[in-house]
Amino acid sequence: MCLFRYDDDPEPEEQVPAGPLYVPVRPGSGAESVIRLFRTPLGARAAVGFTSTHRLTSVLGEHQPYIRLSESVLRTLCEPLGASLVTVDPALSAPAVPRGAARLPGLSPVQVLRAV
Secondary structure, three states: OOOOOOOOOOOOOOOOOOOOEEEEEEOOOOOOOOEEEOOOOOEEEEEEEOOHHHHHHHHHHOOOOOEEHHHHHHHHHHHHHOOEEEOOOOOOOOOOOOOOOOOOOOOOOOOOOOOO
């Protein structure tokens, strides 16, 4: 623990801009790309950005396409879609559960984010 406080130290609760992010996308109609949205374990929609291509590929794989966006632009694009949460550099991911798959009652999800 630091005994001294400096004026330029941000508070832990302060949101510090992450800078340009590598944002995962998926193919859209035509030649356009669409931002991939994810869900938190509690079901909230979230946009995801990574601070490096290495972090993106370690979570989503080498063939994941991406675009570069600032955090503020990512937030502005995704808020109308119901994704007001932006997660930077999530550590864990799991493949989406196939539709129609049986779920065991009483078990909680183990993934941090899953694709929508």
